[in-house]
Amino acid sequence: MALSSMTGFARSHGASGPYTFEWELKSVNAKGFDLRLRLPAGWDELEAYAKKRAGDVLSRGTIYANLNVKRSGAAATVRINEDVLAAIVKVAGQLAGTIDAVAPSIDGLLGIKGVLEVVEPESDEAEDKAARDAAGAAFDEALANLVAMRRREGVALGQILLQRMDEIERLAKKAEAAPGRRPEAIRARLAEQVALLLETADRFDADRLNQEALLMAAKADIREELDRIASHVAQAREMIGKGGPVGRRLDFLAQEFNREVNTCCSKSNDIELTNTGLEMKSVVEQFREQVQNLE
Known part of the structure; x- marks a missing residue:
């Protein structure tokens, strides 16, 4: 078995359905082993998998693992929250009789927080599971590259x-x-x-x-x-x-x-x-x- 350094760097890319993702792994010196993951919301279940896989092949070093995920093919939609808008118009009408002010404009109303809502496209459970599995495989690829670099050093x-x-x-x-x-x-x-x-x-x-x-x-x-x-x-x-x-x-x-x-x-x-x-x-x-x- 060859010696291994505790320093290294590796990347891997992947895609599944509407998702594309990239892993970035960086390893630095440490007294023990520590894997520090940064995962996007909704991808937390990859944490246990990544820690087990990394712990099987590495014994020392602090590993920083970042996963970046993008979803394409389905655009978010914008909708008006009718209830919030109606409440704001009602308050504006009440104030119109008590203070001297310019009537609210359309762009002013739309700029008020809560009037406009960005709705993300609905996800497909099967697509999401396939994407997470593919991201796990991409992590294995990045980890193998990291191990290879550490061994070369x-x-x-x-x-x-x-x-x-x-x-x-x-x-x-x-x-x-x-x-x-x-x-x-x-x-x-x-x-x-x-x-x-x-x-x-x-x-x-x-x-x-x-x-x-x-x-x-x-x-x-x-x-x-x-x-x-x-x-x-x-x-x-x-x-x-x-x-x-x-x-x-x-x-x-x-x-x-x-x-x-x-x-x-x-x-x-x-x-x-x-x-x-x-x-x-x-x-x-x-x-x-x-x-x-x-x-």
């Missing part, structure tokens, strides 16, 4: 993530080979520090200082961190290779990478090793940012 993201793993592995090997972490280099630095201490005072115990130096050398060793980084690289490559909705797991792994690299930097007592650690930290951050886009 997921493949591209997978290649980027593998490149980041290669960079982390290269930097880890560089850190392992750094001259400053060789035992003899560590011993030399510690011996120099001990010698300076012995020169400043004669009350230091040389044997005790030697033991402390060995303890400091052990604490400064980053062998354990480098081994865990190598293990994380192998896990990341395996998850990327298997694909599927692994975004959350890779995000957790990015946090583990960051923890190990931070420890390497804090233990470092060599400028070259520190610079390598900082460079690795930057690559880990790039990896984490890309992972945020994965399903």
Whole structure:
């Protein structure tokens, strides 16, 4: 199974009887799955269908789904509400004897709210059901296109993530080979520090200082961190290779990478090793940012 991005866009069109419709789907990053539908009045029964279909194929991302519907072939009619018009004329006649005003005009009367009514054409239940079924099929088409786009982007993201793993592995090997972490280099630095201490005072115990130096050398060793980084690289490559909705797991792994690299930097007592650690930290951050886009 391929990786999938959480971002994508798709459209589909359809027609049934007097209806034409268009679906527009847009997907963005989110911690979980959320389908937000905008449906015209009278088409609400498509909501349950759309949520089930989308939930079957998507596990993460906020999906905005808009349905636009137009009906052709049957024009709306305009009629006069005789009761409202009669009431208005009666009131106008009563006021004519009490105030000095111009008699109401035809266009003035027709402009009063409620006098004119727009009557939509009567719908056919069978036509409406067929149109809703066709709109459901069009949603499936748009959803399939959205899934395909998310997977194409997921493949591209997978290649980027593998490149980041290669960079982390290269930097880890560089850190392992750094001259400053060789035992003899560590011993030399510690011996120099001990010698300076012995020169400043004669009350230091040389044997005790030697033991402390060995303890400091052990604490400064980053062998354990480098081994865990190598293990994380192998896990990341395996998850990327298997694909599927692994975004959350890779995000957790990015946090583990960051923890190990931070420890390497804090233990470092060599400028070259520190610079390598900082460079690795930057690559880990790039990896984490890309992972945020994965399903």
